[in-house]
Amino acid sequence: MSNKKSECPICDAELILADDTLQSELVECSDCGTELEVVSTSPVELQEAPQTEEDWGE
Numbered sequence: 357m358s359n360k361k362s363e364c365p366i367c368d369a370e371l372i373l374a375d376d377t378l379q380s381e382l383v384e385c386s387d388c389g390t391e392l393e394v395v396s397t398s399p400v401e402l403q404e405a406p407q408t409e410e411d412w413g414e
């Protein structure tokens with residue numbers, strides 16, 4: 357219905373997340389490019405995703 361808004365914890369840019377964004381989903385800040393993990397969805401809270409060798413993109 358409505359998008360979720362949050363802020364990048366790194367650069368404070370406002371991020372718009374899809375309404376169906378799930379907890380522990382990874383998103384990328386469109387401003388600084390940092391990979392962020394959704395740690396909570398209501399309200400949306402983001403934290404910098406841990407660097408990992410695993411490929412989450414597939």
Ligand SMILES: [Zn+2]
Nearest residue numbers: 364367385388
């Ligand atoms: Zn950012």
